Each structure stands twice: as structure tokens, then as C-alpha cells.
Amino acid sequence: MPAATNPATAPAAPSPPDPTALLAWYDRHRRHLPWRAAPGTRQDPYRVFLSEIMLQQTTVVTVRPYYEAFLRRWPDVTALARAPLEEVLSAWAGLGYYARARNLHACARAVTERHGGHFPEGEAELLALPGIGPYTAAAIAAIAFERRAAPVDGNWERVLARLFAVEEALPKARAQFRGLALTLLPPARYGDFAQALMDLGATLCTPRKPACALCPWERACAARAEDNPERYPLKAAKAARPTRQGVAFLVIRADGAVLVRTRAARGLLGGMSEVPSTPWQPGGIANPAAHAPLAASWTALNAPVTHVFSHFALELQLWRAELPASAVAPAGHRWVLPGEFDAEAFPSVMRKVLAHAG
């Protein structure tokens, strides 16, 4: 593009990004997080593992109390491996993406049984463990073991897309990002570099209104040269989110106990506790009473519970019935007293339903 070479009109040609400059920025602005080791030291691989699983698609603020609670209750991988799955799901309740909790538990057992309670150090061995994908394998290898690895997460993708003005849209662009990331790695300090890039994305190179003037890579950034960093990363259009409807049956015993069951082990909210309900489907169910857990005199509450999942919105009507203290739970169901709710694995949508139990 000869026309763009005119120094009077062309943006300054970006210089290559310097990994050392980013590490120097990290040394000055490093955030203190509960799962982060003191400077110059390595973190316990179990803590890296636990935090990385929790942080998948989840914000630091949300994760923090869960991380602290898990670490207090299960201080090492063998302790977590010994725990019943139901306890892990109960502790995870509210954090979302419950397959993570099932896989976290399966992974702890695999590390205990197959690796003698020690996490393997290589990406390939980590990748073979349940719940550990390409990102998490690289993150543990780099952060816990100082292996040369590029944990390309959403932060890295945004930074890379801007640095190199990547014109391909996510998710197809992922293949490119991997290659670009490897070219950026410093000769050492792989753990710090991984976290530095995440911090850069989280604090300066943010999705909206990035603070380019403070960025150590400002002069290397193609999107900055275009004066349009927010354009990147390009993203494919997302599908619309449909609505599903259903009826939840709030069955209250005279002593306040609520009728509860456990969901199927896999799939949506797999293994979690719930109030019985009709199936959830677009348009709702023609004859909800046919799906009731027992015969009762129902009162329809006038305030539906609404909840938004990752791929659909839910609108639940509530049918309530009160039963005598002698009432027997139908097969596959159990009574749970309000004082026992915290020990149950109720996802957020069920917390909303149970708020109408009182």
C-alpha cells in the first residue's frame, strides 16, 4: 500500500510488542488476588487449578468468596477427592456452569488416583484430566510450574486482536490467536507473563473504553494506530435467546419443609437440587397437573419467577400446596426444612422459587 507510506498521513508504523515491557508493567501494577503467589514464588498447583476452574467465564468478584470457602473446606486435592460429589455441588451452588463442579471433583479424584495426589507439570498430561481444556492446561503449566505455555483466554484474545488488528471474527479467529500468542512469549517468567497479559486485558485493554495511554504496548498496537481499539475483537453474530415456560410445584409441609428432588446427573443444572416442575419448553405445558409430584389442592401464585440461562430465558409459574405434617414424600422426592437449604445444591433459579415458600 504505497499511499499509506506517506509519513505525513500514515499512522506511525507499530513496533513489535516487547514482552519485557509488559513484565515491567506487571511488576509495577500487579494485582493482589487470593490465588496469586507472592512475587518471585510459585503458587500451590491445587490453588492455581481451583482458581482457574472457578474463573472460567466468571468474574473475580464472584469467584473470590467461593475460592476462599473451598480452600478452607478442602485445603488440598486429596481432601477434595475424598468429598462426596453432593457436598461439592452444594458448595458450588450459585456459581453456575455446574459441569465445572462435577469435573473439578472428577479431576481431584484422577489426580489423587492416577498421579499420587500431585498435579502433572506438562500441558499434555494436564489436558487429559477432566475439566481441563487447552486454556487451563496452559495456565497451570505456566503459573504453577513455570513451563513455557500460552494460556490464551478472553483477555489474551482481546489484546492480540487489537495488537495485530485481526480482521477475522471470533470464534473462528481462535486458531490464529494461538500462533500469535506463542510469538509473544518472553524467554522466561512464563507464569508472570500469563498473568500480566490477563491483568492488562482486565484493567487497561478492556472491552470498552480501553486506557491506551497507560498501556506498555501502546506504540506496538495496530488498533491504537487505527484509533479504533474498541472495534476488536470482531465477533460473529449471536443467536437470539428463546423463552421457555413451565410450572414449578411448591409443596409445603405443615412444619415448613419443602418437597425437593435431584436433577439428572448431566445436562442443565446436572446433579443439582430442585423443586419439582413440569418440563421447561417454549409455549409451556398444556396440562401442568399431569406433571405434579402428587395430588393436591393447588393455589396458583400470581408472580412468576423469571431467570435467564446462557441459552434461554425461563418463565416459571408457581403452584403452591400445603400438606399436613404426616405427608409422605413421593418416590424420588424428599422433604427439606428451610434451615437445611444452605446444605442443598440449589442453583440460583431455585433460590428464587424458594423465596416464595415462606
Added chain:
DNA sequence: GACGCGTGGCT
């Protein structure tokens, strides 16, 4: 490669 899989905060 596309889709299924939660939740809460922010604009």
C-alpha cells in the same frame, strides 16, 4: 465447528 452450559453486574 457449533452448540449446550449459569450467573450477576453494567450500560
Added chain:
DNA sequence: TAGCCAAGCGT
């Protein structure tokens, strides 16, 4: 407000 966004993985 409705949509966007946050340290992805399994199938």
C-alpha cells in the same frame, strides 16, 4: 431495558 460481558470445556 435488553444486551453485553467475565481467567472455557465437553460433545
